Amino acid sequence: MGIYLPIAELSVNLIVILAMGGAVGFLSGMFGVGGGFLITPLLIFYNIPPAIAVATGANQVIASSFSGALAHFKRGSLDFKLGTVLLAGGVVGSSVGVYVFAYLRRLGQLDLIVSLLYVAFLGTVGGLMLVESLRAIRRARGGQVATLRRPGQHNWIHKLPLKMRFRASKLFVSVIPVIALGAVIGFLASIMGVGGGFIMVPALIYLLKVPTNVVIGTSLFQIIFVAAFTTIVHSTANQTVDVVLAFLLMVGGVAGAQYGAKVGQKLRGEQLRALLAILVLAVALRLAFDLFVAPASLYSLSPLRGA
Amino acid sequence: MGALRSVLPLFLAVLVVTGTPAGLAQEPAPQDAQPPAAEEPAARPDGEAPADAPVEPPAETRAARAPESIEIGLSTDKVSITSDFAGANLTIFGALDNADPLIARQGRYDVVVVLEGPPRPTVVRKKTRVFGMWINTDSVVFVGVPASYAMAMTRMPQDITDEESYRRLSLGADYIHLQPLEGETDAAVVARYREALVERKRAAGLYTLRVGGVQFLSQSLFRATLSLAPNVPVGTHKARAFLFRNGVFVRETSAPLAIQKSGIEQRIFDAAHQQSLAYGLVAVLIAMVTGWLGRLIFKRD
Numbered sequence: 358m359g360i361y362l363p364i365a366e367l368s369v370n371l372i373v374i375l376a377m378g379g380a381v382g383f384l385s386g387m388f389g390v391g392g393g394f395l396i397t398p399l400l401i402f403y404n405i406p407p408a409i410a411v412a413t414g415a416n417q418v419i420a421s422s423f424s425g426a427l428a429h430f431k432r433g434s435l436d437f438k439l440g441t442v443l444l445a446g447g448v449v450g451s452s453v454g455v456y457v458f459a460y461l462r463r464l465g466q467l468d469l470i471v472s473l474l475y476v477a478f479l480g481t482v483g484g485l486m487l488v489e490s491l492r493a494i495r496r497a498r499g500g501q502v503a504t505l506r507r508p509g510q511h512n513w514i515h516k517l518p519l520k521m522r523f524r525a526s527k528l529f530v531s532v533i534p535v536i537a538l539g540a541v542i543g544f545l546a547s548i549m550g551v552g553g554g555f556i557m558v559p560a561l562i563y564l565l566k567v568p569t570n571v572v573i574g575t576s577l578f579q580i581i582f583v584a585a586f587t588t589i590v591h592s593t594a595n596q597t598v599d600v601v602l603a604f605l606l607m608v609g610g611v612a613g614a615q616y617g618a619k620v621g622q623k624l625r626g627e628q629l630r631a632l633l634a635i636l637v638l639a640v641a642l643r644l645a646f647d648l649f650v651a652p653a654s655l656y657s658l659s660p661l662r663g664a
Numbered sequence: 665m666g667a668l669r670s671v672l673p674l675f676l677a678v679l680v681v682t683g684t685p686a687g688l689a690q691e692p693a694p695q696d697a698q699p700p701a702a703e704e705p706a707a708r709p710d711g712e713a714p715a716d717a718p719v720e721p722p723a724e725t726r727a728a729r730a731p732e733s734i735e736i737g738l739s740t741d742k743v744s745i746t747s748d749f750a751g752a753n754l755t756i757f758g759a760l761d762n763a764d765p766l767i768a769r770q771g772r773y774d775v776v777v778v779l780e781g782p783p784r785p786t787v788v789r790k791k792t793r794v795f796g797m798w799i800n801t802d803s804v805v806f807v808g809v810p811a812s813y814a815m816a817m818t819r820m821p822q823d824i825t826d827e828e829s830y831r832r833l834s835l836g837a838d839y840i841h842l843q844p845l846e847g848e849t850d851a852a853v854v855a856r857y858r859e860a861l862v863e864r865k866r867a868a869g870l871y872t873l874r875v876g877g878v879q880f881l882s883q884s885l886f887r888a889t890l891s892l893a894p895n896v897p898v899g900t901h902k903a904r905a906f907l908f909r910n911g912v913f914v915r916e917t918s919a920p921l922a923i924q925k926s927g928i929e930q931r932i933f934d935a936a937h938q939q940s941l942a943y944g945l946v947a948v949l950i951a952m953v954t955g956w957l958g959r960l961i962f963k964r965d
Contacts, residue, residue, distance in 0.1 A: 359750030359894065363929040364936055368750045368894035416947050423955035465789050465800045585948040592944030596936045600947050607951060611958030648797045654867065655792075656860035661785035661805055661845075 364599035365409045373403065374602065378417070378609020385421055385610065386617025387624075388633045390558075391580060393418040393551035396606060398475060398640055407468050409599055411458070412591035414550030416603040418584040421610055422552055422577045429574025436525035436571045440578040442532055443557075446539025447546070447583040454547030455590040461548075462595070465659065469648075474549050476645045482555055483637030486630055493627035526567045526575070534565065539579065547587045552580035555637065733761040734775065734907040734917050736888075742922035743892075747929060751869075751894040754779065754814070758905055758917075760884040767909060768883035774817070774824040774908040775878045776835060777888035779921070781812030781870070782899030785845065788857045788864075804857040805845035811897035812870040813837050814890040816877025825911045833913060835906060837862050837871045869893040898923050 360371040377399050385392035393414050400410035429435045461467040517531035538560050542553035557576040561567040567575070592598045621629060736758035743754070756777055760768070767773060786809040789800040817824060821836060834841040842861070844854050865871040870893055878888045888905070904918040925933055935943045 359748055361745055361747050361749045361925070361929055363925060363932040366895065366898065416951055419948055419951035420955035420958070423952045424959040427956065427959055465787065465803060469797075469799055581952075585951075588948050588951075589941065589944035592936065592947060593940040596940055598936070598944065598947050600932060600943075600950060603947065604950060604954065607954040607958075611954060611962070614958070615962040650798075651793075652791060652798055654860075654864065655790050655798075656857070656864055657789050657791070657800070658861060658864045658868075659787050659789065661787050 360601070360605070362405075362599050362602050364597065365405055365602060367404075369403070369405075369602075371605065374605045375609040377403070378606035379613035380609075381606075382421065382610030382613025382615075383617035383620075384613075384633075384636065386614030386619075387621035388617075388629060388636075390633070391418045391422050391425075391552035391554045391577070391584075392610065393546075393553075393584075394475070394479060394549070394555055394637070395640060397471075397550040398644060400602075401471075402643075405602070407471055408458075408462055408595060408597045409602070411471065411548070411550030412588065412595060412597035413599045413603045413606070415546060415552075415584045415587040415591060416598050416600070417606040417610065418546075418550075418552040419581055419588065420607040421614060422554075422580040422584065424611065424614070426574060426577040426581055429577060432574075434570050435574035435578055436523055436567070437578070438521075439523045439526050439528070439535065439567070439571075440575045442521070442535045443539035443542070443575070443579040444582050446536035446541075447543035447579060448586055449536075450540035450543025450545075451547045451583055451587045452543075452590060453540075454544040455587065455594050457544075458548050458591075459594055471549060472644050472648050474545065476641050476648065478545070478549075478556060479637045479641035480645070482559060483634045483641055485559070487634035487638065490627045490630035490634055494631060497625070497627060526571050528565065528567060530565060538564070539583075542579075543583050543587070546580075546583050547590065550587075552577075552584050554580055730762045731914065732763055732773075732907060732909065733915050734905050735759050735761060736777070736903060736905045736917055736919055738903065738919050738921055741920065742924055744924060744926040745896070745898065745929065746926045749894065751896070752892045754890045754892050756888045756890070756903055756905075758886050758888065760886075760907065763884045764909075765883055768880075771880075772910050773880075774819060774911075775880075775886050775888070776815065776817040776824065776906040776908070777878055777890065778816075778835070778904045778906075779812070779814040779890050779892075780810045780902045780904060781897045782810070782901065783808040784811050784897075785809070786861065788861045790857070790860070804854060806842045806858070806861060807845050809842060809861065810840065811899070812893065812901070813840065813865070814872045814874075814892065816874040816888045816890050818876070818878045818880070818886075820875050821873075825908050825913065829908075829911075829913055833906065833916075837866070837873065868895065870895065870897075892923075896923060898925055 358371045359368045360374070361368045377396070381392040381395045381399065384390075384395065396417055397410050397414035400414065401407050405413075426435065458467065461470050517533050519532050520529055521532050521535075522529050538557070542557050545551060545556065546553050554576050557580070558572055561572045561576060562569060588598055624632070736756055738756065758775070758777070760773060763773065785805060785807045787803050787805050789803040791798040792801045793799075794801065815836065821830070827839075830836045830839045833839070842858055844857075862871060869891075872891045872893070874889065874891065877890065878886055880886045899922070901921045901923055902918055903921050904916060906916050907914045924930060935946075
């Protein structure tokens with residue numbers, strides 16, 4: 358069953374798109390991530406132009422993070438102050454990102470940079486997560502309790518000036534790394550079409566030592582706004598957000614997340630992390646494959662823009 | 665599939681069929697002293713049109729006749745792409761005027777019908793290997809590249825006329841006149857990129873060719889069937905029909921055809937381009953409402 362996408366200007370299979378949203382929703386529900394890092398590459402594999410895949414991915418991320426953040430808001434596992442400071446950086450990063458995006462697109466290097474960023478970030482995060490979770494699994498087998506955070510341990514980040522107190526996170530830390538982290542995530546969000554949860558969550562835990570219970574809620578909270586901002590900037594600067602495509606992905610995603618969450622509750626934390634790491638690495642490898650293996654055709658066409 | 669359903673609204677019926685073949689045959693204007701009618705059927709009694717037939721009818725006779733012309737009629741001047749559009753066939757009817765019944769009977773009239781998409785400047789990029797990665801390095805910009813090019817013809821291209829004629833008429837994907845924007849002047853490089861452009865367009869299903877896609881229904885009435893790809897570009901297309909007699913180009917006619925998105929699709933597109941800020945805000949709002957409704961429906965905590 359075909360459906361015509363008004364912005365992408367092509368006809369796609371409705372079932373495939375819904376299934377794609379559902380599968381990603383399932384995984385995002387299972388692992389508690391937004392799923393943007395899966396949606397965008399999947400759309401590109403399905404021949405949606407990368408520029409549209411990225412902008413539409415950002416739009417889809419809003420739906421999944423919004424519904425996730427609502428749950429955390431209800432439980433109170435959300436640090437508004439920390440989220441707001443992260444957001445301030447995110448808005449700056451995202452604005453810069455969208456213009457870099459438009460520039461790369463004119464240059465014809467957008468696909469390359471998007472792929473490179475995906476390979477680099479997914480490869481790094483996936484690799485680190487896999488190592489960490491395998492260690493945790495081994496420790497758990499040995500009978501030890503796995504903990505992610507060792508309180509009282511400080512690093513160079515905690516020596517920076519302009520300190521601010523974040524009560525909900527029980528944190529007294531300089532705003533510089535917080536804003537910088539927000540900016541980096543915002544930049545990646547606009548170029549990669551991701552919410553950035555897969556980078557934000559480890560960064561908050563390992564770099565800023567934010568307690569694990571508020572990390573996901575806070576990360577989701579700020580991702581909603583960064584993704585919303587990215588969506589709006591992409592629509593005004595590049596006109597590449599396809600609402601029809603985004604809506605279909607959201608519908609599939611929201612339904613899939615429900616079942617994913619159920620399966621996720623049955624698995625242990627470190628097992629979940631190991632599975633997520635393998636998934637992340639698989640996406641990175643698939644993208645790297647396209648970069649390094651000779652393409653079927655050396656040539657590609659694109660409309661001339663900004664001329 | 666959806667393709668079949670979409671054929672119906674796209675079916676274009678003939679508007680203009682002027683004169684009848686019989687009527688045309690009756691008015692052989694000043695026939696000169698030469699009696700060609702006697703010798704021609706003898707030359708090709710089988711009624712088929714062998715391309716290699718060496719005997720040309722006397723030129724004076726041809727000049728003396730009123731020249732043939734070709735007409736195509738579209739019952740509509742616009743085609744709407746609806747949300748279930750998945751590609752379609754487009755049928756165009758046409759007729760020959762003043763057709764020589766003899767040549768028509770021998771099947772020596774050939775018709776080529778083309779639906780040319782809106783011209784768009786297009787960048788052709790080439791990847792080369794840099795540090796082991798395949799990266800876009802060189803590019804050539806062509807202006808006026810038809811976004812799509814669907815062609816149908818009565819017979820194999822080489823059986824209708826020679827390469828030189830196609831080139832002169834700029835007819836056929838390989839012969840379209842494509843101008844590089846500027847800078848690149850090396851003819852060999854331009855030719856290579858041009859070839860790549862056509863190859864990519866073919867791979868995307870935008871440049872198509874249907875041999876036998878034009879069929880004569882009677883001696884002067886023909887029907888052309890063209891393929892519209894699922895990603896057919898919107899805009900003003902140009903339907904063009906070329907008439908060949910004995911491998912010689914006679915006449916061309918054309919008619920515009922607007923391919924546009926249907927109501928809701930067009931409105932979404934217009935909103936995205938004209939009120940892009942409001943469009944972005946609405947996109948965000950839709951996402952939030954969907955996320956919220958999803959939680960209401962599925963309650964997953």
